[in-house]
Amino acid sequence: MVRYRVRGGNALRGTAFIQGAKNAVLPMIGAALLVPKGRTVLRNVPIIEDVRRAVELAEAVGAQVELHEAERTLVIDASRLHSPVLPAEIARRFRGSVLFTPALLHRLGEAIVEGVGGCNLGSRNLDFHYLGYKRLGAVVDEGETVIHVKASGLTGATLYLDTPSHTGTENLIMAGALARGTTVIENAALEPEVLDVIDMLTKMGARISGGGTGFITVEGVEELHAVEHTVMPDRLDAGVFAMAAAITQGEVSLVGTGLDLGVVRYKLEQMGVDFARQGAVLNVRCDRPLRPINIITDTYPGFATDLQSPMMTVAALADGHSYIHERIFDGRFALAGELNKMGADVAVEGSRAIVRGATPLTGTRVTAHDLRSGIALVLAGLAAKGETVIESGYLIDRGHAHLAERMRALGADITREISAG
Ligand SMILES: CC(=O)N[C@H]1[C@@H](OP(=O)(O)OP(=O)(O)OC[C@H]2O[C@@H](n3ccc(=O)[nH]c3=O)[C@H](O)[C@@H]2O)O[C@H](CO)[C@@H](O)[C@@H]1O
Numbered sequence: 562m563v564r565y566r567v568r569g570g571n572a573l574r575g576t577a578f579i580q581g582a583k584n585a586v587l588p589m590i591g592a593a594l595l596v597p598k599g600r601t602v603l604r605n606v607p608i609i610e611d612v613r614r615a616v617e618l619a620e621a622v623g624a625q626v627e628l629h630e631a632e633r634t635l636v637i638d639a640s641r642l643h644s645p646v647l648p649a650e651i652a653r654r655f656r657g658s659v660l661f662t663p664a665l666l667h668r669l670g671e672a673i674v675e676g677v678g679g680c681n682l683g684s685r686n687l688d689f690h691y692l693g694y695k696r697l698g699a700v701v702d703e704g705e706t707v708i709h710v711k712a713s714g715l716t717g718a719t720l721y722l723d724t725p726s727h728t729g730t731e732n733l734i735m736a737g738a739l740a741r742g743t744t745v746i747e748n749a750a751l752e753p754e755v756l757d758v759i760d761m762l763t764k765m766g767a768r769i770s771g772g773g774t775g776f777i778t779v780e781g782v783e784e785l786h787a788v789e790h791t792v793m794p795d796r797l798d799a800g801v802f803a804m805a806a807a808i809t810q811g812e813v814s815l816v817g818t819g820l821d822l823g824v825v826r827y828k829l830e831q832m833g834v835d836f837a838r839q840g841a842v843l844n845v846r847c848d849r850p851l852r853p854i855n856i857i858t859d860t861y862p863g864f865a866t867d868l869q870s871p872m873m874t875v876a877a878l879a880d881g882h883s884y885i886h887e888r889i890f891d892g893r894f895a896l897a898g899e900l901n902k903m904g905a906d907v908a909v910e911g912s913r914a915i916v917r918g919a920t921p922l923t924g925t926r927v928t929a930h931d932l933r934s935g936i937a938l939v940l941a942g943l944a945a946k947g948e949t950v951i952e953s954g955y956l957i958d959r960g961h962a963h964l965a966e967r968m969r970a971l972g973a974d975i976t977r978e979i980s981a982g
C-alpha cells in the first residue's frame with residue numbers, strides 16, 4: 562500500500578520540472594509494437610506506474626523492452642512478438658492497454674483482450690474502437706470478459722466517432738496506418754497528445770493528414786520503421802504544479818512545459834493567478850485571495866476533464882461560489898465527498914457541482930478514488946491545516962512521476978510511504 566502524507570501551510574517556491582505526457586507515451590509504446598524490425602527509442606518518458614504496466618504488457622506479447630529510468634528513455638524491440646493475449650492481470654490495471662490492439666492485429670492477425678483498466682469514472686465504453694475495427698474488416702467477438710478481435714489484413718474505410726474519443730482516435734489511426742487503402746476518421750480527437758502520436762507515426766513512415774482538424778485521413782503503407790521520438794510535456798502535470806503555486810500563495814517556475822496551458826491558464830488567471838512566460842520557462846505566482854470560477858469540461862480545446870478534480874480543490878479555496886459541469890465522464894465527482902471530509906462545501910447534483918468557498922481545510926485521512934482525485938487531495942493537503950493522509954497512492958503514481966520529490970524541492974512537506982497491506 563502506497564500512501565502520501567502531506568502537512569500543509571508551506572508556500573511552494575522554486576522550479577518544477579514537468580514530466581513527459583502519460584497520455585502520449587502510452588499510445589507511443591503501442592505504436593512501437595507496429596514495427597517489425599529495429600529498435601524504437603522514446604525520450605522524456607515519465608517514470609510512472611502506467612509506463613511500468615505498459616512495459617510489462619509489451620513484454621507479455623513478446624517485445625524486448627529496456628526502461629532506463631535515470632535517462633527517462635525506453636528502448637523497444639518488437640521484432641519477435643509472439644502472443645496476441647493482453648493478460649487480465651496487467652491489462653486491467655491501466656487504460657492504455659487498449660492501445661496495444663492495433664499492433665497485435667497487424668502483426669499477429671488477432672488480439673485477445675482479457676480486460677482494460679483505467680480510472681473508475683463511470684461508463685468508459687470502447688464501442689468506437691471495436692466498431693471501427695469491424696468497419697476495417699476485423700471480426701470482433703465480444704465475450705462476457707474477453708474480447709477477441711481477428712483480422713487477416715485490414716482494409717481502409719470511412720469511420721465516424723459519435724464523440725471524439727482520445728484513445729479511440731489513436732487506435733483507429735494505428736489500425737489505418739497499415740491497412741490497404743485509405744481510412745478516414747470523422748470527428749477525430751484534437752488533443753495535443755494525439756497530434757504528438759501522429760508526429761511519431763509520420764516519422765515512422767505512416768501517411769496521415771488532417772491531425773487537429775477533426776477529419777483525419779490515413780493512407781495505408783506496407784511497413785513502418787523504428788524511430789527515436791521525444792514525448793511531449795504533460796499538460797496535466799503542469800496544470801497541477803501551477804495550481805499548487807496558486808493555492809499556497811507561492812511562486813513556481815515550470816520547466817519543460819514548452820506548450821501553452823490554454824484554458825487552464827485562462828481559468829486560473831480569472832481566479833487571480835499570474836502567469837508570465839520567460840523564454841522557455843512559465844512562471845506562476847499568486848499573492849492575492851482566489852476568486853471563484855465556472856468550469857465546463859470538454860474535449861480539446863475545452864477544459865480537460867482530467868484537471869476538473871484538481872480545479873475543484875482550487876475552487877474550494879476561492880472566495881465565493883464556483884460552478885463545475887462535468888461533460889465527459891458520468892462518474893467523476895467522487896472527490897467531493899473526500900474534500901468535504903476536510904471541511905470543503907461541495908454539493909453535487911448529477912453532472913454539476915457547486916463549490917462554496919473559501920472554507921478552511923483541515924487534514925485528515927482521505928481516499929483517492931482515481932488518479933486525478935488523488936492529486937486533487939494532495940493539493941488540498943498542501944493548503945490544509947495539519948496532516949492529510951491519502952490512500953491509495955498507487956493511483957497517483959499511475960500518472961505523476963516522483964511527485965513527493967518534486968514537491969519537496971519546492972518546499973512542500975510531503976512524504977510517500979509504502980507499507981504492507
Ligand atoms: C490513456 C488516455 O489517453 N486516457 C485519457 C483518454 O481516455 P479515453 O480515451 O478512455 O477517453 P475517451 O475520449 O475515449 O472517452 C470520453 C468519453 O467517450 C465515451 N466513449 C469513448 C470511447 C468509446 O468507444 N465509446 C464511448 O462512449 C466514454 O464513455 C467517455 O464518456 O481521454 C480521456 C478524456 O480526455 C482522459 O480523461 C484520459 O486521461
Ligand SMILES: C=C(OP(=O)(O)O)C(=O)O
Pocket residue numbers: 655656657678679680681682867932933960
Ligand atoms: C482518466 C485518466 O486516465 P486513464 O484514461 O489512463 O484511466 C486520467 O489520466 O485522469
